[in-house]
Amino acid sequence: MRYIFLLVVNLTIITAVAQIHKIETPESGMQNTIAFDGKELRIDQSAFLSQHDIVYRSPATEGYNGFPIGNGDLGAMSWTPADRIHFQINKTNTWDDAPDGMFSPWEDRNNPEKSEMFTSLRSCGQLMIEPGLPAFDWMYLEDFEGRLSLADAEASWKAEGPLGKIECRSFVAGGDIPVMVVHYEDELSEAVERRVKLARWGSRVFEHWYQFFRRDFHLGNEGTEVGNEGDEIWIIQPTRSLKFAMAAKLVGQNITAQKFNNREAGYVMNPGNNCSFDVFISVVTSEEADDPLAKARENVRAAAEASAGKMYAEHKERWADFWAKSFIDIPDDYIENLWYMNLYQVGSSARGDYPPHFINSIWSWNRDVRPWNHYYQWNQQIYTWPLHTSGHPELMMPYAKWKREGLEKAIKTAKLAHGVDGAFYSDVSDRHGNQGVGEGASEVSNSFGSSGLMAMDLWRHYQYTLDDEYLKEYGYPVMREVVRLYTNILQKEDDGMYHIPKALPFESPKDRLSKNTTNDLASIRNLFPAFVEASKKLKQDKQLRLKAQEMVANLAPFVLTTIPKEAKPWGPVNVGDTIIAYGTRLRTGEPGEPWVTRPYWLPNAPIEMPCSFHPINAQLSPVFPANLITLDDKGTPLFNACRNMALSFDPLPNNGHSLIPISYARLGMSEFLPDLLERWVDEFQLFSQGHFCYFKRDFIDYVEKGMHDELYSSAEHTIRGLTNNVRVMFNDPEEKIGLLRQPFAHMALEPGSVLEAAINEMLLQSHGGKIRVFPAVPEDWTSRFKLHARGGFEVISERAGGEVKYIVVKSLKGQNCRVVNPWDDGQEVRVRQVGSTKNLFKKTEVNELTFKTEAGKTYIIDRVNKPVSSFELQVISGIKNMDAKIKGRARIGIPRQF
Known part of the structure; x- marks a missing residue:
């Protein structure tokens, strides 16, 4: 329920109408107005946020x-x-x-x-x-x-x-x-x-x-x-x-x-x-x-x-x-509401000694009940993914401190579990860094991906903040030891290249043991150059740096395969199209026969059901979070293989901790995103205050194992019924009972943070050393934002009628800035510091705008024939929300029920 008013508009009329439904200024009006006043966005912050209040008209x-x-x-x-x-x-x-x-x-x-x-x-x-x-x-x-x-x-x-x-x-x-x-x-x-x-x-x-x-x-x-x-x-x-x-x-x-x-x-x-x-x-x-x-x-x-x-x-x-610190304004009020709600709840829970647990965070409601009790790395890291672009790197610090404090035990675990130097962070750990690699945990013991993912998380924080003290104290020591681990795992073969001899994709069972796992190769290609850069900056570990440089320069390529003939792809791809595999699967033949390999793409084809298991996340890891495949690579074989992979499966997985939404945005697949976001909300946003669960609304959990009755949906928490076939421990003979399921209802951090990260990537991308505005928004979206980019930049931009109006960059660290030119129709573009008329941009053959900056200074990028001064100024505001909001089967708030 938003309204945006021109300074000359009669507010009484606007208010009277906006109480009924969300108002958008007509497209023609939006094309001729901006909210940037030459220094900052003009926002009535309190009024704007009030439209996203969570309102219960009936008691919870x-x-x-x-x-x-x-x-x-x-x-x-x-x-x-x-x-x-x-x-x-x-x-x-x-x-x-x-x-x-x-x-x-x-x-x-x-x-x-x-x-x-x-x-x-x-x-x-x-x-x-x-x-x-x-x-x-x-x-x-x-x-x-x-x-x-x-x-x-x-x-x-x-x-x-x-x-x-x-x-x-x-x-x-x-x-x-x-x-x-x-x-x-x-x-x-x-x-x-x-x-x-x-x-x-x-x-x-x-x-x-x-x-x-x-x-x-x-x-x-x-x-x-x-x-x-x-x-x-x-x-x-x-x-x-x-x-x-x-x-x-x-x-x-x-x-x-x-x-x-x-x-x-x-x-x-x-x-x-x-x-x-x-x-x-x-x-x-x-x-x-x-x-x-x-x-x-x-x-x-x-x-x-x-x-x-x-x-x-x-x-x-x-x-x-x-x-x-940040702001977004997109056409879908409901999804925008969830963006703000997710940022709010992380801001309310991620400033303590330890990161908020991905199950319930500090929002547990039923005494000490906490299903999935440990820190699970894949799930746990996801809350950090949108934080930097959303302007809140400080909320990452409990996670970074936790990983740094667990470094010594990770080093010991690498020795005990794998007999090598370096740091091994398991998929499962506790608050002190004890790693879950005991008996019966082969699916996590043989996965190196969590170590690589986590080290990339710590490097991302530095890329945004350029905080040298953080790098020295937290980021670099962990990065160094994970690099050391990988240098001891990689093996040089007769082809002169370094290979991952044997590993598992993320959280995968041991029958998916593979060679050259995609997520590990992606981690190495991201992490080794980052370590080299940090090592040079800190003037440390020259020998390890040289070894890392040599290895990454001769690293085995990603494994590519094709969509098999028995598959039924979800999207506009065909049998025989090239996709990226999650590695070359190692499989044994009959007893006594040697190991054989084949490129592996997924455990179960044909693909008739949504699939979210971790191999897909492993396959998409070069896109995100490794940042290796960018829009600069569009049209290359590797870009196409990743895009085909993303389109092979229904993008709405059974679990809300999937890379698919973020990957769609990273790959510029704007035509698919509005429907995906709506379906994501419909399935995973289960609770009235806007919290999500990682199980989808219709997911039937463990039916094939006979562990629950067939009517049980593990996310349908509000139904009072039984969870059947739950084993009672210490009973002989074995006893199984039906537990009430309602007391175990729990929220989860992952799906809301995936949604927030995907929206951020639609509006702003800054990997690859350059800033792109609106790289994956639908053509008809009128939108604006204030978000943050790598290199210590705050970015503001507005778009309407398929056209970017301007870009504003505030330099927080004084770094050189590279911006992809959003106007590709030959219009003359200028870059100037606020308060100056001097054009800092010198024309090049590359469709990029590169200019030097000073810390604390703000720069405006606009077109000579349509400068920011040619637009009429408006103020962004909002009408206080007074009721519940409904989208499909999801809702924010509770309507009157009496």
Whole structure:
């Protein structure tokens, strides 16, 4: 529900119409207007973001539809059952660690004593505000609004009915006083007690709930201590490796706290018709303070002294700075909404000591339940992919620190698992860098791709930030040891070339063991030159640098094959067309026969069903994230092979951690992207606040294994039914039961981040040393953006009627800049610094604009015959969203249901 107004337009008319539906200025008008005022985009940021608020016109009664709020480290999932406002409080570092050492993520099926004993991230506890009447029960409501405001990262609720009125709002402050703040007030129909409870009800983790579980009900609940003094309450929870304290202070009622039981403490308000108070909550671990309880109590006292109002003002200012870093405006309001929502939730959860877990991040709602409990590298890295282009490299740092801190153990693992020097990062690991390469984990033990992918992630951060201290402390040490690993894995053969002798594509079973795996070759071609550049810059490791240069110069080529005759390709490609394989598969013949090889393209042809398994991601890795195939390569055999590969399969996979959407954008396949994005949302955006799950809506999971009933869809979390054939551990004879599936509903970071990254790549690309604007947008898209490019550049551009109006580049580091000329019709182009008329561009035969920059200076690229001064200025704004949004089977928000 956006409106964009000219400075001379009657705003009353615009507003009246925009309340009904999204308004776009007519195409003819858009072609003659811009929002760039000569220095910056003119945006009413708060108003623009308000159109993307998440609005509930009916209460969210289940936690998985709650509102996420957080300061990047401390967070809460918040929702409104019939009789209370419920906050599940979580943190990025409340760990319960297993004994140190390598482990197998799968071995507990044969060693059941290991189940529930892996390293896990524990919830902090629950805060419950109980008004004493069922004021959120839809039976007794006349009006209701729940709102997650993105501009100021605040959740609020208003309920009104015959039982009375309730208003509540909450945010999580960062800065010097990291606390959650809750303001509550009501006016009820009768004088009743209100209760506020702080509790910790832990639970089993159920890390493999879809296969087996153990009936040890005490797990997760041991050792809880509850205390109170004056108007403060607290809970202390020990784990195997640390302890954490959660403290709360209630201000405004002048009452004394009390202990309710061994896991709950709180406040009981005297009966009355009116009530108003503030609650401040802090969580501190023993890894952050010697006395975590004392520090937590210090935090809530400082917040109370500062006041909720002052805390909110500072909080709002921090989020205004956050949103000022980037901006997109595309024709599809719903998908644009999800772009902002994904960036919001990562910004709210990725500032702690450890990266947000790809399952539930800090938005777990059901005690300690966290299916897929470990850090899985393929899934975990994906949240970082859009961050740099979206202007927030700082959100990458918990990931980079985690990988750097695990380097020594990765070096030990390379020796133990493969007998070589270097660093081996498994597909599965824990927070301390212990690698999942134990017995029964061959599918991860023989995959080197995670090491290469992760090192490329760390290099990408440097490409955007040019932060030399980061490179020296974090990026380079890891890159060096992964390069060392690969130099010891590669083998020189009679052809004079270096080959990967034996490896697996990403997370693949051992029957896909291959030679010259595509993802490894792509990693080497990306990483080795990056290491050489960094090594020269830091003047280190000359001998390894020379070895890497020689090896990459003589590296085996990617394996190409053709679409087999039995295949049924999804897109406009044909049997016999060349595609990129994921390597040359190693297969054994009869007993005693030697190994034989054949180029391998996918496990199951013909292709009649969507397929998302990791070989496809391996095959597309030269496009992304290795950045080896760019639009500069268009028409080359390798470009065509990758494009044919991308078109061979239905781009909507069974799992939402696929490279296909980003690869479509990287390859300029704009004609396919609008439909793909809509289908992506329809299948993977399952939760009302805009969260995604990695399982698609219609995915039938493990049916062929007889592990679930055939009607079970692993992502259809809101259906209350049974997950059948779940094995009960330690039972003899073996027992299988049906578990309730609803309690295991969980969000996942991957599909939302893939969507955000794909949109970024449609609007701006900067790999290959040059900037391209709108490289993959549909011809009819009217769009604009403020995004970031490699080399330390901030880029602004607008487009309408199939025509780019201008490009603005702000240089943050003073690097030389190369921009692909978007006007290929011979129009005269100029480059000038803001405030100057001097043309910095000297015409060349190449369709690129190359110019020197100064740090902190802004440069305008436009056409001489249609300069930015010829357009009429407009301001970008928006109308506050007031209801749920629907797209296909997906929705953002909850409509009125009473």
